[in-house]
Amino acid sequence: MSASSVEIVLTKAGRTKIRYPAAVVSDDGTRLTVRAPWAADGTRDFGFVRFEPGDVFTEHYWRDRWYAVKEVRTADGTLKGWYCDVTRPAVLSDSGTGTGTGTELTVEDLDLDLWCSADGKTVLRLDEDEFAASGLPERDPRTADRARRALDELELLASQGWLSSLAADRP
Structure with a gap:
């Protein structure tokens, strides 16, 4: 990996769920923006x-x-919408390959998700049953509370049209 690329590592329950290369678009020290093609095999119909x-x-x-x-x-640039994952804050680190060229962005998935359609008219809270079944709310109530608050914040951003401009720096 070069400085203009990063390996995205999505973990869940302590295991790697998926990893894929992405091109770095920008990094201001707080927000890292990357671009990558659909990384899973085949089509996923939600x-x-x-x-x-x-x-x-x-x-x-x-x-x-x-x-x-x-x-x-x-592929032709038509906007489908925004898929939002509730996660712990992202961690950027050297991949430990020893080459000095590998950078990983590790993100821990906390099960809760949100979808906002391209027209902004459809906003769906997703996987709340999966979140409850994960045991996280009982095992780590503070993290579960942070996750629920993040989902609420995402829903507010989506309902007010802020996802399209990523004006997420607002309170």
Whole structure:
């Protein structure tokens, strides 16, 4: 990896869920923005949106916020919407490969998600049942509270149209 690329490492319950290379678009020390093609195999149909080969994700990760915002576009640039993950703050580090060239951005998925359609009319809170079943609310109530507050903040950002401009620096 060069300084203009990073390996995204999404973990869940202590295990790596997926890892993929991404091009660094910007990094202001707090928010790291990357661009990457759809990294999973094949198509994933959620019912309200399909992620498929050729889709391009512009992903915004914060080192001080409990979420990530991913703008999703088709290969021809048509906006599908924004998929938001509730996560612990992102951690950027050397991958430990010993080459000095590997940089990883590690993000811990906390199960809660939010979808906002391109027109902003559909905002869906996702996976709240999965979050409850994870045991996190009982095991770590403080983290669970932070996760719920992050989902509420994302829903507010989406409902007020702030995801499209990423004016997430507002209170």
